[in-house]
Amino acid sequence: MKIRNIRLKDIDIKKINFKKINLKKINKSITLKLFVVTALVFIVFISSTLAIQSLFFGQFYMSKKKNDLQNGMEKFRVSYNKTTDEQKIAELIRDFEDTNNAKMLILNSNGKSKFITRPGSEKTEALRLRLINDIIKKWTMDPSIIIDIKASNKPVTILTDKRGNETRYMISAVPDNSKDEIIFAVTSLQPVNEASSVIKEFYFYFYIVALFLIVILSLIYSNMVTKPLLELNDSASKMADLDFSKKCNIKREDEIGNLADTLNFLSENLNKSLTSLKEANSKLEEDIEKERRLEKMRKEFVAAVSHELKTPISLIGGYAEGLKDDIFEGEEKDYYIDVIIDESKKMANLVADMLDLSQLESGNFKLVKEEFYIDELLKTTIKKFAAVFNDKNIKFDINFIENTKVHADWSRMEQVITNFITNAIRHTNEDGSIMVNMKQQEDRVLISIENTGENISEDEMDKIWDNFYKIDKSRTRKLGGTGIGLAIVKNILMLHGSEYGVKNTDKGVKFYFTLKKV
Structure with missing residues (x-):
């Protein structure tokens, strides 16, 4: 089943048809419209008031005077009769x-x-x-x-x-x-007409002053109303661009204030949702990339295993057929039986190493860490190779720092040291030397294993940590190497968070790694 990775970066936000709004256009439009409407309302109101007063003031005055006089007469007549x-x-x-x-x-x-x-x-x-x-x-x-x-x-x-x-x-x-x-x-x-004429002249000047005040007040009012609307639109436009940093700082107890609070709430929720989506997408990418790496590792593993097992299987098969047909006799027969046994052991070692490497590279391997003295582990591991040193006449120099405590996986670090020393032995000629050195580095300890012999070319410095990579395939096979020892070492050290590497020296090659001290 193929998993299709839909990544957030694949979604081109620019292609989504957000309706862009020109803030300047909105500013002019809303402010101008509100200003014109407000000014017109005031002008119509004042103009209507002045016109009504000018046209009907005289009639109103006469009618009011008549009604007041008649009502007063009626009241007087009642009191007069009493x-x-x-x-x-x-x-x-x-x-x-x-x-x-x-x-x-x-x-x-x-x-x-x-x-x-x-x-x-x-x-x-x-x-x-x-x-x-x-x-x-x-x-x-x-x-x-x-x-x-x-x-x-x-x-x-x-x-x-x-x-x-x-x-x-x-x-x-x-x-x-x-x-x-x-x-x-x-x-x-x-004289109402005379008074009305004076009033009209007064209204003329009043009207001019009123117009000026209307313009000023309308501008102030329109800006007061449109300013929060423009701020709301600015925040909404930022949200359309997926920028949720802009917040509406509108503190009002009305519909606009409620709208600002709602927009801020929406912005916060969208930001959280998109953040969660990005995190989920990132996790999905990691999972898919991990799946791809595992698939690639499986293919490389099968290819490498097939290649590595081809030679020993051919040897075992050929020698077994020869023994069956009684082609070999005497000492020759014993020799080929030993070859079959030796190749079987090499195959067993190879399978064990491959299973070990597969576990380490799976990403699910858990270290069993504990506190121990790394110098004690070095001494214990090196003693196992005393016979080999004597057989090859290899000089062995050790520089330990006593009681250096680290927090690591004992068995896996023993595997690392064993691989480094075994590798050094394979590439050290007779009468050569191997030096194991410890050095303090602030909160870490540096451990190096150096052997005399040929240097490694710069092109191969990084490749030697890869699975089944051998600098000298014929020599490595002769010495019994599987080609994945350094790959196992690399994965163990990476799980420990250690720094590691290899470099050429005047005498030969030095491998090193660090461990955090307790």
Whole structure:
């Protein structure tokens, strides 16, 4: 089954059709529209107010004056009918005139004015009555008017004609049938047209100032409204580019504030989701890469095993057939039997090493670490090779640092040291020498195994750690090497987090590795 790796980097974000929004365009659009709408609303409102006042102020003034005067007359008539005390009546007249800014006169059934003394100067009162008499006389010259007023039993109001610069008056009459009298009230009308003209001129200057204030306030208001919207759009645009660093710093207790909080919440959740997706994708890549490496290792393993086992199997098969056919006799027969046994041991060693290497390279191998003295391990391991050193007449020099404690896997480190020493023995000629040295390096200890002999070419320095790589295949086979010893060493040291390597020296070749001290 093939696993297809869908990686986040394969998704071209630029190809996703995010609708890009021009911030400058939005800025101009929203601010301008809001400014125009706000300004127009204020202008229409003020213009309408001024126009209504200019057109209907006069009519409103007349209507209001008429209603107030008639209502006042009705109230006065009710109070007037309840008393006969002239002093009380005089107070009622005074209150009415002060309240309505009007002059009052009462006519009896004969059409004569009924003089009612009002507190104050008699001369002033006489002038008041004469003025009222003159106005009312013009209005009541027709007797039918008096008859109509009495018949209606409700206030009747008229306006005098305007002649030149004369002041116009509003006259209101209400019959008092209980006393067979008519109550008149006269009030002068202010020159509304003149006042209206002044008001219009005032409105002109007011309108100019108002327009200026409207423009300023509309700009301020539109900026106050659009600023958080632009910030929201900026954050949303950053989110569209998968940049979640931008946050909306809008602290408002309204819909815009709620929207900002929601956008921040969305940004945080998207960031977490994408981070989780990236981590999952990275893990998937690692798993697939690991699977590929294992598959490659399996193929290389099978190919290498086939190649390595081909020669010993051929030898064993050929010699076994010869022995079966009695081709060999005597000492020759014993020799070939020994060859078969030797090749069988080599095959067993090779299979054991390959299984060991397979475990180490699987990625699932667990070290069994413990604290121990590395110098003791070196001494114990080296003693096993004493006979070999004597057989090849190899001089062995040791430089130990006593009581150097490390935290590592004892058996695997023994395997590392054994491989290095075995490798050194194979490449050291008779009468050569091997030097094992320990050196302190801050929190680590450096261990090196150096042997005399030929140097390794620079091209092969890195290759010697690969599986089944042999510098001198014929010589290695003769000495019994499997070709995967250094590959096993490399994997063990990598699991320990050790630094390791090889370098040429004046005498030969030096292998080294480090371990962390306790």
